[in-house]
Amino acid sequence: MNTETQATQLAFRALADETRREILKQLSEQEMTIGELVEQFDMTRAAVKKHLIILEQGRLISVKKQGRERINRIEPSTFGVVFDWLAYFDHYWETRLQGLKQVVEAAEAEKKT
């Protein structure tokens, strides 16, 4: 079997932790440095950094270097792989989730222009 992409696995893995999901919510409000993120959580900088690495591996965030700071921002287009996987179950809900991955990625592409 094993027909699934590595991207899908890394994305779902990244979403599996509550702290990481909360980080994504924070970053969806505003881009932030690690330092700023650490203030929001009751754990060490190193712990937050590990979560950011896993989010990066799942391509759910990206990092922009700016002077001595690293700005973490959400990468919403990658959510498409999640929708894509969920779309497999479309026939249960009779929705047209099928094309939503493309919708999501197209919307993101437009914002970058």
Add this chain to the structure above:
Amino acid sequence: MNTETQATQLAFRALADETRREILKQLSEQEMTIGELVEQFDMTRAAVKKHLIILEQGRLISVKKQGRERINRIEPSTFGVVFDWLAYFDHYWETRLQGLKQVVEAAEAEKKT
């Protein structure tokens, strides 16, 4: 913080493993016993059983006892908690994923009548 429900955590945790996601796909085609599922995977019955337990804890499947067999079936309404979480990011895509959770759960409710 920690505003998230336990149901959300258990669902995302259950979705984090590729074998479990594959089990869900199999079960979406057809209800199956553990024995039938084991044939589809290259691992022991005990391993598959553990995955089923985690899927059950995430309420993504349910089990129907039938004689000496246990029929595992998908519980599509629970996918709603996933959509619900993803809907938080709606503003990125300008989609109306927001109400999709209700759509999904309503569709399921109808099937049961």
Add this chain to the structure above:
DNA sequence: CTAATATGATACCTTTTGGTATTATTTAAT
């Protein structure tokens, strides 16, 4: 009643995960 079958449960092992504490590196300010 006794097999055989389908499943459940438990003990055990290795790897991954989520966390800390500590040390190192890069960049900005004085």
Add this chain to the structure above:
DNA sequence: ATTAAATAATACCAAAAGGTATCATATTAG
């Protein structure tokens, strides 16, 4: 040039995950 600030990296630890092998239990068939 030194110091301070922001971040990165590494070693270490406990707990959870994912797997196996083995034993126990329930249900159907002869």
